[in-house]
Amino acid sequence: xxxxxxxVNCTINGENQVFLANERDxxxxxxxDRIGLTGVKEGCNNGNCGACCVNMDGRIVNSCLxxxxxxxxxxxxxxxxxxxxxxxxxxxxxxxxxxxLQCGICTPGFLVAAEALLEQNPDPTEHEIxxxxxxxxxxxxxxxxxIKAVQQAAGQSVV
Amino acid sequence: MVTAQSPETEQYxxxxxxxxxxxxxxxxxxxxxxxxxxxxxxxxxxxxxxSPHAHANIKSIDTSKAEALDGVxxxxxxxxxxxxxxxxxxxxxxxxxxKWVLDNVIASDKVLYxxxxxxxxxxxxHHIAEDAxxxxxxxxxxxxxxxxxxxxxxxxSPLLHDSLHTSELDGSKxxxxxxxxxxxxxxxxxxxAGFDEADVVIEREFETSMAHQGxxxxxxxxAYWRADGTLDIYTSTxxxxxxxxxxxxxxxxxxxxxxxxxxxxxxxxxxKIPVYLEPLAALLSQKTGRPVKLTMNREExxxxxxxxxxxxxxxxxGAKRDxxxxxxxxxxxxxxxxxxxxxxxxxxMCSLAPYDIPNQKIDGYDVVVNKPKTAAYRAPGAPQAxxxxxxxxxxxxxxxxxxxxxxxxxxxxxxxxxxxxGMPFGVIGNVDCMTAAQQSPHWQSELEGPDRGRxxxxxxxxxxxxxxxxxxxxxxxGQVSLVLGSTDIGGTRASIAMQLAETLGIAAEDVHPQVxxxxxVGFTQVTGGxxxxxxxxxxxxECAMDIRNQMAQRAAQIWEVDEDTVEYGDDxxxxxxxxxxxxxxxxxxxxxxxxxxxxxxxxxGRADVNKTSSGPAFATHIVDVEVDRDTGKVEILRYTAxxxxxxxxxxxxxxxxxxxxxxxxxxMALNEEYYYDESGDLKNASLLDYRMxxxxxxxxxxxNIVEVPNPGHPYGVRGVGEVPIIPPAPAVRAAxxxxxxxxxxxxxxxxxxxxxxxTLGGD
Numbered sequence: 001x002x003x004x005x006x007x008v009n010c011t012i013n014g015e016n017q018v019f020l021a022n023e024r025d026x027x028x029x030x031x032x033d034r035i036g037l038t039g040v041k042e043g044c045n046n047g048n049c050g051a052c053c054v055n056m057d058g059r060i061v062n063s064c065l066x067x068x069x070x071x072x073x074x075x076x077x078x079x080x081x082x083x084x085x086x087x088x089x090x091x092x093x094x095x096x097x098x099x100x101l102q103c104g105i106c107t108p109g110f111l112v113a114a115e116a117l118l119e120q121n122p123d124p125t126e127h128e129i130x131x132x133x134x135x136x137x138x139x140x141x142x143x144x145x146x147i148k149a150v151q152q153a154a155g156q157s158v159v
Numbered sequence: 160m161v162t163a164q165s166p167e168t169e170q171y172x173x174x175x176x177x178x179x180x181x182x183x184x185x186x187x188x189x190x191x192x193x194x195x196x197x198x199x200x201x202x203x204x205x206x207x208x209x210s211p212h213a214h215a216n217i218k219s220i221d222t223s224k225a226e227a228l229d230g231v232x233x234x235x236x237x238x239x240x241x242x243x244x245x246x247x248x249x250x251x252x253x254x255x256x257x258k259w260v261l262d263n264v265i266a267s268d269k270v271l272y273x274x275x276x277x278x279x280x281x282x283x284x285h286h287i288a289e290d291a292x293x294x295x296x297x298x299x300x301x302x303x304x305x306x307x308x309x310x311x312x313x314x315x316s317p318l319l320h321d322s323l324h325t326s327e328l329d330g331s332k333x334x335x336x337x338x339x340x341x342x343x344x345x346x347x348x349x350x351x352a353g354f355d356e357a358d359v360v361i362e363r364e365f366e367t368s369m370a371h372q373g374x375x376x377x378x379x380x381x382a383y384w385r386a387d388g389t390l391d392i393y394t395s396t397x398x399x400x401x402x403x404x405x406x407x408x409x410x411x412x413x414x415x416x417x418x419x420x421x422x423x424x425x426x427x428x429x430x431k432i433p434v435y436l437e438p439l440a441a442l443l444s445q446k447t448g449r450p451v452k453l454t455m456n457r458e459e460x461x462x463x464x465x466x467x468x469x470x471x472x473x474x475x476x477g478a479k480r481d482x483x484x485x486x487x488x489x490x491x492x493x494x495x496x497x498x499x500x501x502x503x504x505x506x507x508m509c510s511l512a513p514y515d516i517p518n519q520k521i522d523g524y525d526v527v528v529n530k531p532k533t534a535a536y537r538a539p540g541a542p543q544a545x546x547x548x549x550x551x552x553x554x555x556x557x558x559x560x561x562x563x564x565x566x567x568x569x570x571x572x573x574x575x576x577x578x579x580x581g582m583p584f585g586v587i588g589n590v591d592c593m594t595a596a597q598q599s600p601h602w603q604s605e606l607e608g609p610d611r612g613r614x615x616x617x618x619x620x621x622x623x624x625x626x627x628x629x630x631x632x633x634x635x636x637g638q639v640s641l642v643l644g645s646t647d648i649g650g651t652r653a654s655i656a657m658q659l660a661e662t663l664g665i666a667a668e669d670v671h672p673q674v675x676x677x678x679x680v681g682f683t684q685v686t687g688g689x690x691x692x693x694x695x696x697x698x699x700x701e702c703a704m705d706i707r708n709q710m711a712q713r714a715a716q717i718w719e720v721d722e723d724t725v726e727y728g729d730d731x732x733x734x735x736x737x738x739x740x741x742x743x744x745x746x747x748x749x750x751x752x753x754x755x756x757x758x759x760x761x762x763x764g765r766a767d768v769n770k771t772s773s774g775p776a777f778a779t780h781i782v783d784v785e786v787d788r789d790t791g792k793v794e795i796l797r798y799t800a801x802x803x804x805x806x807x808x809x810x811x812x813x814x815x816x817x818x819x820x821x822x823x824x825x826x827m828a829l830n831e832e833y834y835y836d837e838s839g840d841l842k843n844a845s846l847l848d849y850r851m852x853x854x855x856x857x858x859x860x861x862x863n864i865v866e867v868p869n870p871g872h873p874y875g876v877r878g879v880g881e882v883p884i885i886p887p888a889p890a891v892r893a894a895x896x897x898x899x900x901x902x903x904x905x906x907x908x909x910x911x912x913x914x915x916x917x918t919l920g921g922d
Binding site: 003022024032036037038039040041042043044045046048049051078079080082083088092095096097098099101102103104105106107108111126129130131133134135136137138139140141142143144145146147 | 284814
């Protein structure tokens with residue numbers, strides 16, 4: 001049962017990172033336990049809740065389903081990379097202004113997923129937002145204010 | 160979107176506004192530290208071995224191979240704990256027998272549900288801890304599982320606890336042991352005479368499944384047992400003080416030896432009140448001398464924490480032709496899970512509370528079964544009980560050809576009424592919610608299209624008060640540092656700080672709330688019972704009044720005038736008598752704050768409140784659905800939630816509570832269930848198969864906040880968190896009946912259940 005370790009070189013939030021991963025580590029475990037980026041959350045560890053969403057090479061992935069050893073050379077963006085210093089992104093500001101979080105545990109995953117949506121589709125319909133975010137579970141808000149926050153960040157008028 | 164309608168809010172400067180929550184930035188940047196995010200020097204990782212069986216005697220546990228594994232530092236079992244006293248402790252949701260609390264944390268001689276903890280391991284790495292679990296050898300002697308509440312109540316059923324006898328409200332106990340832990344009964348009037356007066360009587364039976372709180376953050380607990388015998392606990396909990404009291408009792412430490420730091424919490428809904436991992440982490444830390452962090456995975460959360468009770472319920476209700484309800488009889492049998500303590504009492508007390516029915520008989524049974532020990536879940540007991548009563552009321556209205564809201568209005572509880580459980584109503588917003596729903600654009604609209612239907616239901620929940628503390632330090636910059644003991648699950652730092660700001664006449668942004676550990680603030684009860692904005696806000700109000708008095712005294716001292724001549728105004732200006740030249744003496748809060756250090760020192764305001772009063776909450780919900788007859792899937796087309804908040808302190812977070820409650824209620828109504836096979840194996844212990852609503856399953860949820868201020872609170876607060884989970888299930892059931900003519904009798908009303916009901920021709 002002894003575990004082997006692997007050296008992984010990748011770029012996380014624009015910084016080069018070299019870390020030693022247990023070969024059994026998921027990307028989620030490596031980000032949290034080896035690198036200290038605990039903004040990435042574990043909700044289910046089997047790809048059903050989206051709390052661990054990160055952007056990997058331009059694609060949204062559940063980091064619990066990616067092995068850390070697979071990340072050699074990858075470009076990874078987490079919730080910690082969304083703000084520019086103390087300047088929050090429009091999406092982060094919209095989440096605050098729309099009260100789109102209650103407990104906040106799902107928020108990092110929603111932010112990363114919604115940012116990728118707006119990059120691909122800057123003016124999504126309500127249905128498109130709901131469809132895109134259906135892989136992210138929130139248990140507190142009933143989603144209403146999350147959808148409105150995405151609409152606000154897209155420059156749409158929010159009722 | 161309609162918000163605060165009442166002119167009452169116009170008298171306030173801060174209350175009723177929507178400032179950015181103080182903990183917001185940390186929660187959108189990933190900086191907020193939740194329980195599992197904690198790293199301490201030398202920290203070990205722990206994992207828990209759980210029973211694969213629902214009901215078995217433990218013959219032996221051999222941990223030697225696990226202990227021998229490289230990297231494993233300790234393994235603990237129930238026998239390693241101090242022997243728990245056979246006495247009750249406060250668990251934050253009522254009291255429970257300490258031995259049962261320990262046995263639920265880690266099984267002693269018997270496992271009582273699949274997932275029951277049996278042993279715990281601490282290792283240098285969680286992968287090693289997981290490997291070690293496979294090396295622990297447990298010999299079980301299998302017993303027949305008891306999985307249905309009605310089967311469990313039958314004489315001759317296998318018993319979970321040989322020592323359990325049925326308690327009655329008068330304190331008497333049954334002679335022989337039973338799975339029925341308690342029976343309660345509330346009556347009013349003459350039930351038989353009431354039914355004799357009725358022109359129409361409807362009786363229905365219902366079954367509901369266990370359902371989980373479903374918070375996205377799994378449970379965690381970190382402990383550091385220091386060499387001096389003190390114990391630090393860091394955990395995601397709804398109540399740091401109840402955790403302190405339970406852990407100290409279980410570990411046989413004094414309360415002063417245990418300090419609990421509440422980490423940010425990723426949802427709770429009642430399910431993060433019990434202790435699960437904290438005592439295990441404590442013992443593992445004592446054995447290793449190092450900090451130990453335990454976390455659960457999602458399967459463990461579903462198998463071994465929460466949920467709310469599955470039930471069997473029967474309701475009979477009678478009414479006259481004009482809609483006057485003459486009698487109602489309610490029978491509630493609630494699954495407690497493995498140990499006594501279902502919320503059947505609360506369910507019984509809520510079941511008929513929205514209505515002034517002269518003749519009532521309500522029976523409740525708390526029954527143990529081989530399923531996880533139930534925990535509080537948002538208005539515990541009420542969603543089930545009111546599903547049954549509201550459903551029968553809707554059918555009565557249908558039978559009598561009456562508008563269901565009109566029928567509710569003509570029977571509604573009002574000020575001065577008393578429930579069957581003896582609870583008198585003061586100023587309540589029951590009728591106000593029904594009327595607002597009647598006037599809503601939703602109710603006024605026409606619903607068209609095949610297989611579509613509309614339903615409505617009412618909800619009632621008590622809310623509670625109890626102990627909260629708030630300490631506020633006035634800083635030289637004219638701002639206030641506020642320390643609180645209430646875990647902030649949904650914006651209570653904001654809603655409590657706003658009440659302090661309102662009282663002092665300063666801006667919300669000038670108050671800086673922090674949630675602190677149990678050694679740094681006075682006793683504060685759980686964030687639960689919809690109590691936090693109510694009781695925490697009351698503490699903030701009294702804390703601010705203390706600051707106002709001290710500020711006025713200081714001004715008097717500086718001006719060298721009599722204290723009685725100085726007043727702190729609601730505009731945050733302190734005014735004294737005119738000086739010798741006739742000029743007014745006045746100073747702003749900010750200017751005086753700047754002078755505090757040089758005029759006698761800083762000022763700290765303090766309040767510790769214990770409020771036994773509360774502000775009852777009512778809600779009226781309207782839902783439109785469309786039923787797919789081929790798949791049995793129910794789509795929510797439109798939803799409106801009306802609720803009396805008393806006073807909405809931060810309306811955006813009140814709306815959020817209403818919308819979140821609706822989403823959970825819709826989940827309970829349509830999809831969420833605990834699916835056990837006959838051996839007691841939970842077949843859907845993942846978030847793929849335990850199907851909670853996604854963004855795609857819900858429409859926007861229209862909110863209408865009614866404000867009937869609670870006269871028993873300085874700002875009229877009632878508490879808002881719980882009542883919105885109650886009406887969704889009966890409202891959805893009525894909408895389904897309206898759409899396809901089928902009256903469902905079980906929760907969830909899943910595609911399977913709908914297809915079965917429609918294939919069999921419905922009722």
